[in-house]
Amino acid sequence: MSEPGPDRLVLPGELLGTAEEFVPGRGTYEDSGRIFAALLGHPKIDPSDRAIRVDALNAIPRLSENDTVYGRVDEIKTAMAIVTIVSAASTGRGVPGSPEGTIHISKAKDGYTETLADEFAPGDVVLARVIQSHPTVKLTTAPAYLGVVAARCQVCHALLAKHGAELECPRCGHRERRKTAAEYGQAFVPATSTGPADGEPR
Numbered sequence: 001m002s003e004p005g006p007d008r009l010v011l012p013g014e015l016l017g018t019a020e021e022f023v024p025g026r027g028t029y030e031d032s033g034r035i036f037a038a039l040l041g042h043p044k045i046d047p048s049d050r051a052i053r054v055d056a057l058n059a060i061p062r063l064s065e066n067d068t069v070y071g072r073v074d075e076i077k078t079a080m081a082i083v084t085i086v087s088a089a090s091t092g093r094g095v096p097g098s099p100e101g102t103i104h105i106s107k108a109k110d111g112y113t114e115t116l117a118d119e120f121a122p123g124d125v126v127l128a129r130v131i132q133s134h135p136t137v138k139l140t141t142a143p144a145y146l147g148v149v150a151a152r153c154q155v156c157h158a159l160l161a162k163h164g165a166e167l168e169c170p171r172c173g174h175r176e177r178r179k180t181a182a183e184y185g186q187a188f189v190p191a192t193s194t195g196p197a198d199g200e201p202r
């Protein structure tokens, strides 16, 4: 993986590296020889013992309408995608309680959406705008600057790269569709064992 910069942000469940590369530290967990972030924050590596930890972000008080947020897609239903909101895009700060938000099928993109499974997949990181904050959080990804900013291959879990209107897996060649944000691949550079090229925008 690349050495994380001071501003790099990782999401819970994001791959940080392998157990051969690092020793799992605070804010991380190991599963099947791979080390993942356990919380939203900044990854840090101690060069003396190769311990990797994640320092948690401080929380922001609450969500407001028109806030732009990062979220993780948890589930795709017929009429909506269920998203866990993890941080405010403007500050990068975490949202207390990681509230759940929904993207209705009519708010996924401009124009008609036949099936949400063509726009999102579980595990995707989305940039979305809050259109209602109470009593439930409703989100939109319709504008061009909103949508999926990081997605993993459904076959091999490598980070997908954008090729024109499609996403393609640099490892296995699998092609997938998403409603991508203009900044796809730029907001997050997830750690991979194959080096930083995986996360670079094309």
Ligand SMILES: [Zn+2]
Pocket (backbone or CB within 6 Å): 153, 154, 155, 156, 157, 158, 169, 170, 171, 172, 173, 174
């Ligand atoms: Zn793949």
